[in-house]
Amino acid sequence: MRVEELIGVSRGILFDFNGTLSNDEGLLEQAYDSALLQLGLTRLDPGEYAALLGRSDPDIAQAVLEHRGEGARINEFLSALADIYPAASISAGCLTPDSVAFVKWLLNNDKKVGIVTGTLRSMIEPVLAEYGLAEELNCLVTIEDVQAGKPDPEGFALGAQLLAVKAQEILVFEDSNAGLAAADSLGMRVVGIGGAIETPRLAAHYSTMDDLAAEVVALEGS
Template sequence: MSHPHRTSVIFDLDGTLVDSEPNYYRAGRQLLAQYGVTDFGWEEHTRFIGISTRETLAALRERYGITAPLDEMLAGKNRLYLELAAAATEVFPEMRRFVERLHAEGTPMIVASGSSRAAIEAVLAGTGLDALITDVVSAEEVPHGKPAPDVFLEAARRIGAEPADCVVLEDAPAGAAAAHAAGMRCVAVPYVRGTANDPAFATAGLLFPGGQSEFTAQAAYEWLGQYGCRCQIVSGQGISRSREGSTPP
C-alpha cells in the first residue's frame, strides 16, 4: 500500500551514508593485483563511484584484458571488501543525525545501493544503522544499475511508496541521474571534490556543492519539509539561493 502525501527517503550507501570508498578502492586494487594489474589508482576508481560493483568490474575486466569469469571477480571483490568493511567503516556524522531524526518521526526509509546485498547488510550492521533502516535493495537485484532508475523504482515498490513521493540522497552523478529518471527528488552531496558542476547534479532539488563538509541534517530536514520549487544550493551560510529554471521532477 502506498503512502499518499507522505515523503519516503531512499539513501544511497557508499559515499552518502558511509565513507566506504577507501575500502572499495583498496579491495579493487588488491583484486586487480591478483590478475597482474598494478597501476589502478584512486583517480580511476573515482570514475566508477555510483556504478554497481558488477558493472564496474565488467568495465575493468574489458579494459585490462582479464580473462577470469566476471562472477569469480565479483566474489573476490566482495570477499576483500567485506574483510575491510568489518574492520572499519565510518558513518558521516550529519548523515547519522539525519537518519536518527527521520527514524524518530517514522519516516519510511530504505537503502538502495550498487553494492552487493551482503556488503550493504554488513555495513549497516557494523555501523548500527540497521537498527534505523531495515529495508535494503541492491542493484544486483534489478536488471540495470545506476544511472538507470531500476534500483530506486524497486526501492519505492518495496516500501510501498509512489516515486513522486520519494526523495533520494546521493553522492554521485550516476545516482542523481537515476533519481531524476525515476521521477524522484534528489538531495545531492557530491563525494568527489569538483564534481558539483556535473550536469547530472543540476536536476537535484537540493545541492551541497562542498559535499559532506557542507551537509547538515538540519538543512536537509528543513528542505524536506518544504521542497522548494527550484533547485536550491547550500553554501557555508546555509540554503543561499535558487537556481532558476531547474525544478524537481
C-alpha cells in the same frame, strides 16, 4: 527549498550508499586494487576507477577485468572484493556517527527509509549490521535485485514500491549523475552529495553527508 523542508514534505527517503551515506569512494578504490592484487593481476591505472564511478560494482569489476584480459574471472573478483571491503569500511569508519544518527532521526520522525545501491548485498549488509541499521531500514535494494543498474530507474522504482510511497513523495540522496538521472526520471527530488554531481538539477547540495546531518541536528536543537 532548505533540506529540512525537503525532508518535511517527503514521506520516503532513499539513500545511495557508496560515496553518499558512506564516505568510502577512496577506500572502495583501494579495495578494488587489493582484490586485483589478490588475483595476481596488475593494479588500477591512474584515473581508471574514477572513470567508472556511478556504475554498479559488477559493471565496474567487469570493466576492470576486461581491461586486463581477465573478464571470465568476475565471480572470483567479486568474492575477493566482498571479503575485503566490509572490514576495511568498518575499520575506517566510513559510515560516520553523524550519518548513522541522521538515518535513525529520519526513522524516528516517521519517514520510511531505504537504500538503493549498485553494490553487492554481501558488501553492504555487514556494514549496516555493524551500525545497527540492517534491521531498522524499511528496504535495501542492491544490484542483485534489478536487471539494470543506474542510470536505469529500476532500483529506485523498486525502492518506492517496497516503501509503499509514491515516487513524487520520495527524497533521494545521491553522489553520481547516473543516480541523479535514475531518480529524476521517476519524479523524485534529489539532494546531491559531493563534487561529482550536476548541481543545477538538484533540490539541494552538500559536500558530505556529515555536513547535511550536522545542519539537521543543529536545527533540531535550536
